[in-house]
Amino acid sequence: MSVDVSKNPPKTYSQEEAFNAALKYFKNDDLAARVWLNKYALKDSEGNIYELTPNDMHRRIAKEIARVELKYTNPLSEDDIFDLIKDFKYIVPQGSPMAGIGNPYQIASLSNCFVIGNSGESDSYGGVMKIDQEQVQLMKRRGGVGHDLSHIRPKGSAVKNSALTSTGVVPFMERYSNSTREVAQDGRRGALMLSVSINHPDSEDFINAKLEQGKVTGANVSVRIDDGFMKAVKNNTDYVQKYPIFSQNPKVSKTIDANSLWKKIVHNAWKSAEPGILFWDTIINESVPDCYSDLGYKTVSTNPCGEIPLCPYDSCRLLAINLFSYVEKPFTKEASFNFSLFKKHVAAAQRIMDDIIDLELEKIDKILSKIDADPEMDDVKAIERNLWVNIQKKAGEGRRTGVGITAEGDMLAALGIQYGSESGNAFSLKVHKTIAIEAYRGSVHLAKERGAFGIFDAEREKNNPFIQRLKEADSKLYYEMLEYGRRNIALLTIAPTGTTSLMTQTTSGIEPVFMPVYKRRRKVNPNDKEVNVDFVDEVGDSWEEYVVFHHKFKLWMEVNGIDSSKNFTQGEIDDLIQKSPYHKATSNDVDWLSKVSMQGAIQKWVDHSISVTINLPNDVSEDLVGDLYLKAWEVGCKGVTVYRDGSRSGVLISNDEKKEDKAKDLLTTFPEKRPQSLEADVVRFQNNKEKWIAFIGLIDENPYEVFTGLADDEDGILIPRWVNKGVIIKNRNEDGSSRYDFQYKNTRGYKTTIEGLSHKFNPEFWNYAKLISSTLRHGMPIDKIVNLINSLQLDSESINTWKNGVVRALKRYVADGTQAKGHHCDNCKSENLIYQEGCLTCKDCGSSKCG
Incomplete structure (x- = not known):
């Protein structure tokens, strides 16, 4: 059901009115107010704001969920639901549900995450392109996407087309990454997870792909690691990679030293916080949906943060329970956790999540209606339409939910328990075991009232380890499930709660402060x-x-x-x-092995997975990272990510001295004399109505010089569009005078030389390029050069257009996390902007702008 806003136009508020009201609501928490207003307040495409405070949003959500409740017996009232979700106190629908429920101005999914993929082992080019289009179609509807690349044949394999051999996994990583960067989602980029099995012969290339600057910047990457590989690592033995993976009759077979590849994974994670690791046998063996793998529920990848393993075309919606709110008399000696109220609310959260599935099915109907009404030809719309038909089938048949938590760190502190301590881990385990039992009990009671999910079969599930633990913990619940079934195929997760925790004003997810x-x-x-x-x-x-x-x-x-x-x-x-009770309990204080053990113990009571990061100081060894990964596998974690302080730019740092050190590190030292030849990146841009090309000469991956020229006329620089990197710029004159040749590899792998290109560079732009090159060569930080170029006052329109193109090219090389001076956010007017993958990103509201 949607509201006809044309007959009864609702009241609108100015940005200032809504912000001031939200600021008062959040007790002068500027960041929380801006996040709510920019991401979740109801607004139309023209920017009209229809909600004054978050409680207007909560009332909107409660009204829609109550409408669904009326379809079933013993419905919750609108006020019942509102009391559960108001003030972000107890139950918090996350992200897409918060923004989309009851929103008549946006045709978007309520799902937070999806996984897509081709059936079987197909890796045809048509199949690859189909996934690319499906990914883009999902991202434009606000969803994060994951897909696995293990079906793609390895590099050098024979193919029956003009290429003769396969290019392998990495070019497709770049394709999907670039598609993600192109799709805007209400001021933010799309989110993508790419995974590959360690059994795939190209897995090392996959693991290394992101180390090259500018590569695969639009995706998170994780390796699916099987028990056989981990045992080979532990026993220092060989491991056999295959394509198709784990095939009895592989087309490609490759024996490797398991420890060498393991050390590469560990090194890269130590250096750049990626790849993440997915312990795939643990995921599959523990997965309740995989009891139905032959019916289309075989898990193939995860969502972008790794906490929801999914089968192709399944999706999940997320909701967080605010654990802090169940602590009575917090931070006193009488503090206690109200388990009685908590159990009631877990059941209510599961009920609300099931209602949200019905609302999602309605949203998908609207998406399909819009696709049908669009003027494109049916064959153009076919992939998008089939995508949503498949998603609708999975959502309606399996009714998967994602009930999770936030404020674990604050809950423990409020009880006077140290996060990461033995008693802290024990109490957290008790809380999460309670969630599992009560959520499953709630789903069984829903099945009694509303019917079980479409393919429920107790016989299929009886040997599943998670179901067996439930049986041991609560036999009455287990036998009720045998009698009535269960409403939802899988129920639980622990997701990151970034903006959610800003609005609950608590610690995020399962993490410490x-x-x-x-x-x-x-x-x-x-x-x-x-x-x-x-x-x-x-x-x-x-x-x-x-x-x-x-x-x-x-x-x-x-x-x-x-x-x-x-x-x-x-x-x-x-x-x-x-x-304070936060002493020795921050993300940098918590004992790393203790945190891994805590995750493994809690994972036993989470049927999906857990998004958690192990934070390490900068000076830890690679061996320690390897030990933590090994420990994570041994204690039963489904996945693990480490972050070593300073290993990835753009992350909060704890003191000003580090900021100053980082600024010094940005200064680059180059040789006094230009080398005879340099490798260059190629960047194409529009100069007025003309197509231009820029060559960015690099030394140690740092920009050293810039050449620009026309790319599309008789006198232009004709280099094929597929050439983006690896061009060699040679200076033919030993005396240092300018006589440059350019070389690039053609499709056969040979160098093609275009001689004497100097005359093709327009003199009007040449001097500016020399000026920019000079500043680069003297080590001026890229962000300062960008500001310098932007500040040039030039009369010529064509010069200004050229200037903008060069700025776009150079911004790709600004280190992530660099503060952008002299800019303000178009969205919230904040001056707290940083460069992130070449784009200006606001740290206050999260909006991102490229150009």
């Missing part, structure tokens, strides 16, 4: 009264530093009579943290 106290800066006018200037940046802007307390840390202070408005010294802050 990142920092209980940290500093922020705001730009100030030094001439204003009562302004403290704590920092002046390199362009002369003045900044005031202020202390920010984690919300629940601030509550601890208030409970203990500590005035949080006081201006604390760093020493006083350190003393406060030491006295």
Whole structure:
């Protein structure tokens, strides 16, 4: 059902009205207010805002869920549902459900994540392109996507087309990655997970693909690792890779040293936080849906954050239960966890999730109606239409849900229990076991009222380890399930809760607090009264530093009579943290092996998977990363990701000294004399109505010089469009004067030389390119060069267009996480912008802009 807004236009609010109301709602939490307003407040495509505070949103969601409830016996009322979800206190629909339920202005899915893929082992080019189109169609409807590449034949395999041999997995990684970067989702990029089996002969190429700068920047990558490989690593023996993977009669077979490949995985993860690892045999053996694999529920990959393993065309919707809200008298000696209320709410959360599936099926009907009404020819629309028909079938038949949690770290602190301690792990395990039992009980009761999911078969599931644990923990529940079935094929997950935790004002997901106290800066006018200037940046802007307390840390202070408005010294802050229940319980404090053990224990009670990161200091060894991965496999984790501090740019850092070190690291030292030949990247752009090409000469992957020229006329630089990297720029003159030749590899692998190209560079642009090249060669940071080029006041329209093209080319090389000075966010007007994969990304509201 949708609202006819044309007959009764609802009230609208200005950006300022809504922001001020949201700011009051969140008790002056600027970031939470902006996130809600920009991502979840109801608005149309023209930017009209229809909700003043989050409780307007909660009422919208409650109204729609209550409408679904009326289809069934013993319906919950709108007020019942509203009381459960209001103020983000107990139950929080995450992401797509929050934005999309009851939204008449957007034809989008309510699912957070999908997995797609071809049936069987097909790796035809048509199949590859079909997946590419399906991925894009899903991302435009707001979903994150995962797919596995293990079906693609390895590099060098024979194919029956003009290429004669296969290019292997990596080019298709780039294709899918680039498609992701092209799709905008309400100010954010699409999310993609690419996986491959370690048994695939190209798995090492897959593992290395992201190490090359600019490669596969639009995807997360994870390796599916089987028990046989892990045993080979542990026993230091060989391992046989095959294509098709695990085939009894492989077309390709390759014996490798398991430890050599393992060390490569560990090294790359230590260096760049990827690839992630999926322990595939554990996933499959524990998976309840895989009891129905012959009916289309064979798990093939995961969603982008790895917490939902899925079969092709299945999807999942996410919901988080705020664990902190069940702690009574938090941060006192009388603190306790209300398990009685918690159990009731877990059952309610499962019921609401099942209602959301019905709402999703309605959304898919609207998507299909829109596709049918679109003017394109039927054969053009066929892939998109079939995609949604397949998704609708899986969602209606399996009715998969994703009930999870947030605020684990705050829950433990509020109870006075140290995160990562033996008692902390034991209490967390008790909470998650309770969730599993009560969610499954809720699903059985729903089956009694509404019917079981379409293919439920107790006989198929009877030997599943997860079902066996439920039977042992609660035999009454198990035998009720035999009698009535279960409403949902799988129920539970622990997802990252980024923006959700900002609005619940708690720690994120299962993670500990990142920092209980940290500093922020705001730009100030030094001439204003009562302004403290704590920092002046390199362009002369003045900044005031202020202390920010984690919300629940601030509550601890208030409970203990500590005035949080006081201006604390760093020493006083350190003393406060030491006295608090967050002491030795931050993401950098928690014992790593303890966290892995905790994840493995909790995983036994989560039928999908867990998104969790092991945070490590910068100076840890690669061997430690390997030991943690091995431990994760041994204790039963389904997946694991490590992040070593500083191994990936663009991540929060804990103090200003590190920021200064990073800025120094951006300075690049080049040889005094230009080498005779340089490898270059190729970037194409539009200069007015003309097609242009830029060559970015590189030394140690850092830009050293720029050449630009026409790419589309008789006098242009004719290099095929498939040439993007590896061009060689040679200076033919030993005396250093300019006489450049360009070489590139043709389709047969030979070098093709285009001689004496210097005359083809327009003199009007040549001098500007020389100026830019000079600044590059003297080690000026790329972001500063970008700002310099942008600041040039040029009268010629063509020069300005050329300037914009060169800026776009160079921005690809700005280190992720670099602060963008002199810019503000078009969305929320914040000046807190960073470069992320060549695009300006707002750290306050998350919107991203390229160009």
